[in-house]
Amino acid sequence: MSAVIQAQGLGKRYGQRWALTDCTLDIPARRVVGLVGPNGAGKTTLLNLATGMLAPTSGSIRVLGGRPAEGPAQLAKVGFVAQDSPTYAGLSVADHLKLGARLNPGWDAALARERIGRLGLDPARRAGKLSGGQRAQLALTLGIAKRPQLLILDEPVAALDPLARREFLQGLMEATVEHQLSVVLSSHLVADLERACDYLIVLVDSRVRVAGEVEELLATHHRLSGARRDPTRLPAGQHVISASHTDRQTTLIIRTDAPIHDPAWTVSRLSLEDLVLAYMGTPNHPANPGRNHRPTLEVQR
Amino acid sequence: MIEFHLDTRSGLSPYQQLVRQVRQALRLGLLCEGDQLPTVKEVVAQLAINPNTVLKAYRELEHEGLVAARPGVGTFVTATLADDSLAAHGPLRQELRRWLARARRAGLDEESIEALFMTTFRTASEEDIA
Amino acid sequence: MIWLTWRQFRAAAAMTAAALAALAAILALTGPGLAHDYTTGIAACTTHSGSCSDFARRFFDHHQGSFLAVSAVVLLLPALIGLFWGAPLITRELEAGTHRLVWNQSITRSRWLAVKLALTGLAVMTAAGLGSLVVTWWSSPIDKAAQNFPKMGPLLFPARGVVPVAYAALAFALGVTVGMLVRRTLPAMAITLAVFVAVQVAMPLLVRPHLAPPTRSTVQITEANLEDFSRGPDRRIRVSAKAADTGAWVLSSHTVDASGHAIDTIPPSPSLSPSAGPCASLERGLSPCLAEIARLGYRQQVTYQPSSRYWPFQWYETGIYTALTVGLAGFCFWRIRRSLS
Secondary structure (H helix, E strand, O other): OOEEEEEEEEEEEEOOEEEEEEEEEEEEOOOEEEEEOOOOOOHHHHHHHHHOOOOOOEEEEEEOOEOOOOOHHHHHHEEEEOOOOOOOOOOEHHHHHHHHHHHOOOOOHHHHHHHHHHHOOOOOOEHHHOOHHHHHHHHHHHHHHOOOOEEEEEOOOOOOOHHHHHHHHHHHHHHHHHHOOEEEEEEOOHHHHHHHOOEEEEEEOOEEEEEEEHHHHHHHEEEEEEEOOOHHHOOOOEEEEEEEEOOOEEEEEEEEOOOOOOOOOEEEEOOHHHHHHHHHOOOOOOOOOOOOOOOOOOOOO | OOOOOOOOOOOOOHHHHHHHHHHHHHHHOOOOOOOEEOOHHHHHHHHOOOHHHHHHHHHHHHHOOOEEEEOOOEEEEOOOOHHHHHHHHHHHHHHHHHHHHHHHHOOOOHHHHHHHHHHHHHHHHHHHHO | OHHHHHHHHHHHHHHHHHHHHHHHHHHHHHHHHHHHHHHHHHHHHHHHOOOOHHHHHHHHHHHHHHHHHHHHHHHHHHHHHHHHHHOHHHHHHHHHOOHHHHOOOOOOHHHHHHHHHHHHHHHHHHHHHHHHHHHHHHHHHHHHHOOOOOOOOOOOHHHOOOHHHHHHHHHHHHHHHHHHHHOOHHHHHHHHHHHHHHHHHHHHHHHHHHOOOOEEEEEOOOOOOEEEEEEOOOOOEEEEEOOOOOOOEEEEEEEEOOOOOEEOOEOOOOOOOOOOOOOOOOOOOOHHHHHHHHHOOOEEEEEEEOHHHHHHHHHHHHHHHHHHHHHHHHHHHHHHOOOOO
16 A cells, blocks of 8 residues: 655754654555644644645655645645634635635535534534534534545644544544545544554654554553563563663563563553553653653543 | 444453444344444444444454455344353353352452453453464 | 635725725715816916916815825825735734645645735725826816925825825735735734835935936026025025926925025125115015026026926836835745745
8 A cells, every 4th residue: 555644854943943853654545643742742843744834854755645735736635624723713614615615626515515514513604603613523524525535633622622522533533434534633632542543653852753553553562560670681672662660560661573471571461542651751862861751641531 | 233332441452342242232132133233434433433443343253253244235243142152151150150169268359369360361362362 | 716815805895995985986076076166267367367376376275185185095095005905915814824724725825825916916906096096086176286296296296196006016015025924913014014114205215306317407586486585684585496397396406606506595795785786675576686686697406307207207116116016926926835834
């Protein structure tokens, strides 16, 4: 399957600060990709680079085989729902659909109308008067009805109440099945990603910490707990992601392809949230072990 | 038609939960031969989960011979579980009672028994899968 | 995109159209009457006394208020347009975040900007053109009667004819450019206003006088063209005369002596002292005094741009502003392709 997003050494700098560093990705098509990371990690920067809102400072990125925002054909292939679902406050819902119809040659008017009807949005109502959840649904409709191959969403549910959040994700996943979309979704909430995503990218401090299929990641990462031990004394092939010690006990989170034979360890499965938190707690520079990153992901249950 | 739900706190992955819920429904007679399972789109729209999860669950059920997919139409139940398991329930229950009695005689309290059972059960399930 | 531009522009366009319509209505109703009054008055005073300057002065004083008002409208219109149509064009999208919506539809930023600039720019020029047209037509009798406001002068020149259209286009382009660079509406409006005012002040000060080499003429000071005759505290005479061309833009005017040196006041001489000579007592009028001044070689040297150059200057200036506008628009197209998240 051809890749939907390919990045090579992608980087973006603002003045002195690198918002994204050395990002190399190869995301296959027809996946729902979860992009996770704390605030300021570079998620929005990466998504903006993928949609062409920003130009890279270093490296390259190709989306669906083309350069982002290169021309109308490329723009038609990618749908984008930006953070806080921007809409024109003075335009009505129907006006927004007209906007979509006029600016997108591939616009599916019947789909848009049907979706708006099913959501119960009043076409004559101004977007400024809609609730947050309704605006998010409107923005999603605009993204879907242009019939893209890839839909990119930047924290679409961060500001929504739990019911609106659930309804949005239900609508998004249904559209994914119906239109065979590839989706890239960035979020703070690991629980929602856990259900919806089958590909995970963890971005911390402008760098990609881990990227891969969720199933494979969960199969190759384990939690080992046992008597206090030096984590550097593990067999080769077992990479320690995070380690914590008490005076008697050591708990490690490791990545390995091989089975674990050491009977002194109690091996347990990780949840996706545990895995993400483990990677978010990893220091940026191995030479600086004292640096403690406090994870800022929300745990939403 | 069966309606799925997901327990995020359960130790099982979503697709395993779906498989279980179908089996449970078959056992209890909520699903009979010929009934149609919800389409992938319906399940996804209700639970907001990844479509591949549903596909994987349905494939496993098909692998176990419980359902069959008819392209373009849907996935239909082809067998029930009621008979098979019921027959085995009796002897298994007796064996379990004896084991519990032994555990109590050895001095384990309720929580230790449960912990011992759950860890062994989980490890065994993983070994089976792996 | 045309629909979207119109839809976003609708309210502003409607307000401006209403205002312009009201202005046009008022002027259309009063214009013919005004012209009629002027022509009958001129006809009357020509047949009666031959010189119409009294009538002209009275006519002008009578209508001075509305004259200044409509001129102010034409002078302010470009600035307002630049402020309220130009600056928010891009900043409004950036501040609301809707650029993330509209620039991710299947339309490139260049095309988005092109349609917005073209359509709104057209509206800008139409509004300015209509305003200037109506006012120029309505005010032409008063302009003819205005003695202190020459056609080529710095107040009337920018308020009539074609140049207001070019000013408005530049103000608009300036607003869009500043908005793109500054990204926030209120600062963009403030900076646009400041820069536009600077340009409008710099034009008549630095550029317009040199659009063509000014005419320099030296005239004899007579009663007909006398502008000012006064005595200073030292009893010296100060005179000045007007150029023959009443619509000209006088750049400099001073009295020169027989050898061509500019002087401020006429130095006393045997025939021209405060106590003796034709200028001592003016009971027989100014003519003998002025004749004596002329005989001594004093003339008025006036450097001016003649009113015959009115239309050439209008077109030169329009050309300059158009070039600036096109330059700014080009810059905007180049700049909008850069990162704007």
